[in-house]
Amino acid sequence: MNDHAMRTVVVTQRFFDDETIAYLKSHRCEVRLAELPPGEADGELTEDALVQMLADADGWIVGHARVTRALLSKLPRLQVIARRGVGHERVDTAAVADLGKVGAIAVGGNDACVADHALALMLAVSHRLRESQMQMNAGSWTILTGADLYRKTVGIVGLGRIGRGVVQRLQGFEARILAVTGTPDEAWSRKMGVAHVDLDELLASSDVVSLHAPLTPATRMLIDAEALARMKPTAILVNTARGGLVDDAALLDALKAGRIAGAGLDVFLSESDPSCTSVTNELIALPNVIATPHSGASTREGLLRTNRIAAQCVVAVLEGGAPPPACVIADGRHRAGST
Known part of the structure; x- marks a missing residue:
């Protein structure tokens, strides 16, 4: 040419x-x-x-x-x-x-905006913002008891650019940070106070589990029914990465049964698999789910x-x-x- x-x-x-x-x-x-x-x-x-x-x-x-x-x-x-x-x-x-x-x-x-979005979901779910506004819209000003992010344990699955951005933002909350990642940067982790653990320990110990891993054959359905069962009943799950990391049907069951406290979701299986649309619709209808339409980078x-x-x-x-x-x-x- x-x-x-x-x-x-x-x-x-x-x-x-x-x-x-x-x-x-x-x-x-x-x-x-x-x-x-x-x-x-x-x-x-x-x-x-x-x-x-x-x-x-x-x-x-x-x-x-x-x-x-x-x-x-x-x-x-x-x-x-x-x-x-x-x-x-x-x-x-x-x-x-x-x-x-x-x-x-x-x-x-989009590293910064997705990291911001993850923090926004953590706070919105922890403070039960949707549930509170739904009650107010219905005429009730009953106060719901939320939970602090301050000094809680946050598990980060995936320490790429966005995961690291989330860690940096959590410094202001004095959070204890656990992480699962492929190849740890030990010097950076020491500086940021990040403890590297296996997934089982992260799930069992974290008050918030935030997903920032790429979708690969190894990570597909990483958070399934068994993984959700390891989480605390007071814990919340945040996913701003890829829908395929989570078994959405298992997440729906866990939320409805009260096995975890809530979820903040920007991505869904139905984005790539339309057969999961009904599960997505049920998820986003739950009062303890804050949902956004894959808009974290927007x-x-x-x-x-x-x-x-x-x-x-x-x-x-x-x-x-x-x-x-x-x-x-x-x-x-x-x-x-x-x-």
């Missing part, structure tokens, strides 16, 4: 800001924003609809659409797929590499950051370079004979 030719970048996410559009245009990119049906995200688009949108695209900034081998094989012009986010279980990274394309994620863009500031990082990754590839190493999830250009 002529170095001075315009490149087409298609964005299939909502909330894409003017400043990032201007950045792309300043790098000779024509920007096309997908027209999504009201209330729908790109994860609901069919393969045929995506092919039509992306047929002449050089770059694609994607949200939750499934990036499959079948789809990519129909898009020979497409060079780079950048997620406005960090989870990439819906991207077939092997296919991206095999077909000579680049896949990227927006590392560092602050104004967080979206601006992730938009810009995704756009920078696209520009880097289209200009013959590479995104920051931490952002690259697949790079198959060498297989296509590129430099």
Whole structure:
């Protein structure tokens, strides 16, 4: 391609800001924003609809659409797929590499807002904010007794960027922090007062269990009926990571039976498995559940950051370079004979 030719970048996410559009245009990119049906995200688009949108695209900034081998094989012009986010279980990274394309994620863009969201859920559930407002709406000002986060034991499952952000925020609550993680950073853990334990001990000892692990075959359904049974009856579960980490049906049973005190949930199994929708609906109807629609990363500031990082990754590839190493999830250009 002529170095001075315009490149087409298609964005299939909502909330894409003017400043990032201007950045792309300043790098000779024509920007096309997908027209999504009201209330729908790109994860609901069919393969045929995506092919039509992306047929002449050089770059694609994607949200939750499934990036499959079948789809990519129909898009020979497409060079780079950048997620406005960090989870990439819906991207077939092997296919991206095999077909000579680049896949990227927006590392560092939403760490702060998701960590904030996790703390918000901890506090809202502990202080029974939803239950209190429901009672007030019904005309009762009866005071419900909540629980402190101050000096409680919080178990963090996964100490990546977001998990570490949660640990930092908990310092102000003088919390005792337990953690389960793959490869502990002992120096950082000592500095932050984090004790590394196994999952059984974390579940049995924690007043709050907060999930920040990636979804992998090893972590799928990590929190199942047996895990929930190990938790204190006064404990709460917070999940701002991925729905597949938790057996939602088992969580529903535990909450209804009073085996744990409450849950703060930003993610659900039904996001990837529609057969679980009825379980999700029952969960979010419970008074001791605070639920949000996978919106932890959707602050104004967080979206601006992730938009810009995704756009920078696209520009880097289209200009013959590479995104920051931490952002690259697949790079198959060498297989296509590129430099």
